[in-house]
Every structure is written in C-alpha cells, then in structure tokens.
Amino acid sequence: MKLQLALDLVNIEGAKDIVSEVAEFIDIVEIGTPIVINEGLHAVKAMKEAFPALTVLADLKIMDAGGYEVMKAAEAGADIVTVLGVSDDSTIKGAVEEAKKSGREILVDLINVKDIKGRAAEVDALGVDYVCVHSGYDHQAEGKNSFADLQAIKSVVKQAKTAIAGGIKLGTLPEVIAAGPDLVIVGGGITGESDQKAAAAEMKRLVSQA
Numbered sequence: 519m520k521l522q523l524a525l526d527l528v529n530i531e532g533a534k535d536i537v538s539e540v541a542e543f544i545d546i547v548e549i550g551t552p553i554v555i556n557e558g559l560h561a562v563k564a565m566k567e568a569f570p571a572l573t574v575l576a577d578l579k580i581m582d583a584g585g586y587e588v589m590k591a592a593e594a595g596a597d598i599v600t601v602l603g604v605s606d607d608s609t610i611k612g613a614v615e616e617a618k619k620s621g622r623e624i625l626v627d628l629i630n631v632k633d634i635k636g637r638a639a640e641v642d643a644l645g646v647d648y649v650c651v652h653s654g655y656d657h658q659a660e661g662k663n664s665f666a667d668l669q670a671i672k673s674v675v676k677q678a679k680t681a682i683a684g685g686i687k688l689g690t691l692p693e694v695i696a697a698g699p700d701l702v703i704v705g706g707g708i709t710g711e712s713d714q715k716a717a718a719a720e721m722k723r724l725v726s727q728a
C-alpha cells in the first residue's frame with residue numbers, strides 16, 4: 519500500500535517546502551487541482567525538477583480532450599494524471615492511449631459518480647491504472663466520506679489499482695487501511711498538522727504495515 523501527499527492550498531514554493539520536510543515518507547506527491555488552477559502546469563514541472571526521484575501526480579481532473587491534456591501534463595513531467603470518471607469513455611480511452619505512449623499512468627477519479635460500482639467496472643475495462651473513490655471538499659463539508667465506496671469497488675475492479683481520497687486523517691486511516699486500497703491519498707491530514715513530518719511518518723508507518 520502506498521501513500522500519496524496531496525498539495526492543494528499552497529503555491530509552488532510552499533509545496534516544495536512541505537515536500538522537503540516529508541519526502542522520505544511519501545511515495546507520490548500530488549500537485550492538486552487548486553495549484554494547477556493558480557499556477558498552471560509550471561507547478562508540475564517545478565516539483566519534478568526539485569524532486570526527480572518522486573512520482574508526481576497532476577490532479578487535472580480531466581473532463582474532455584483526454585489525449586491532449588495528458589500529453590501536456592506528461593510534457594511538464596507528470597508521471598500520473600487524473601481523469602474524471604464522469605467523463606465520456608472516449609475521453610478516458612484517449613487519456614489511456616496517450617499515457618501509454620510515454621510510460622505515464624492514468625488515475626480515474628470517481629468523484630460525484632452515482633453508480634460507483636458500475637462505473638468502476640467500466641473504467642477498469644478501459645485499461646486505466648488506478649480507480650479512485652473520492653469525497654471532495656464539498657462532500658466532506660457535508661460530513662461524507664468514501665470508505666463504503668472503496669469496499670464497493672474492491673469487488674469489481676480486476677486489473678487496476680484502487681485508491682481513496684478525501685478527508686483522511688490519522689484517526690480514520692486504520693479504517694481505510696482495513697478496506698485494502700493500493701493507494702491512500704492524504705492532503706489536509708498531513709498539511710494541516712502542526713508537525714507535518716510526524717504526521718507523514720506515522721501515516722507511512724501504518725500504510726507500510728498493510
């Protein structure tokens with residue numbers, strides 16, 4: 519089981535500062551959607567240049583033009599790019615095809631998908647690398663999480679790795695780990711802590727044991 523740090527509410531310099539502190543405890547660093555909106559794909563490039571050994575995920579949440587947008591993210595240095603599960607199959611196919619050309623990976627984010635189980639099976643069959651259940655900030659504000667969704671997709675995803683994101687904290691991590699995802703994505707559960715290094719270290723310890 520791997521740990522991904524999601525960086526959302528910081529600028530490029532702030533993102534690099536956090537990664538300097540916790541790099542040894544994370545497997546993947548995510549340039550979150552808000553950073554991409556604020557700073558563009560330069561943020562992905564800057565992170566890859568500063569930490570070439572780290573796997574960098576660009577959370578573009580692609581909804582259309584899958585092939586083109588994956589190509590641009592790959593040019594910036596992204597190793598993994600996100601595409602929305604609610605997008606058309608042709609968009610996901612285009613993203614997968616483009617990613618394969620350059621050895622990149624596609625994570626499909628099932629945020630706001632109604633038939634989680636059905637769509638997870640469909641995108642799995644399209645050859646994506648990760649299928650991720652996700653309670654976004656707005657759902658989190660309503661007290662929702664995706665723990666049950668993770669259990670639901672585990673039974674239908676056959677070839678891709680499974681991932682979970684959205685409001686995961688140290689206190690809820692054991693419950694998440696028990697459901698057996700391949701990848702746990704944590705943002706505020708690390709960046710919002712006063713001791714980010716200690717939080718990342720403890721999370722890494724827990725996911726490594728699984």
Ligand SMILES: O=C([C@H](O)CO)[C@H](O)[C@H](O)COP(=O)(O)O
Pocket residue numbers: 524525526550551552577653654655683684685686703704705706707
């Ligand atoms: O994808 C995310 C969200 O939609 C904002 O872009 C976050 O990266 C994801 O939810 C993980 O962050 P936390 O919820 O703070 O753990």
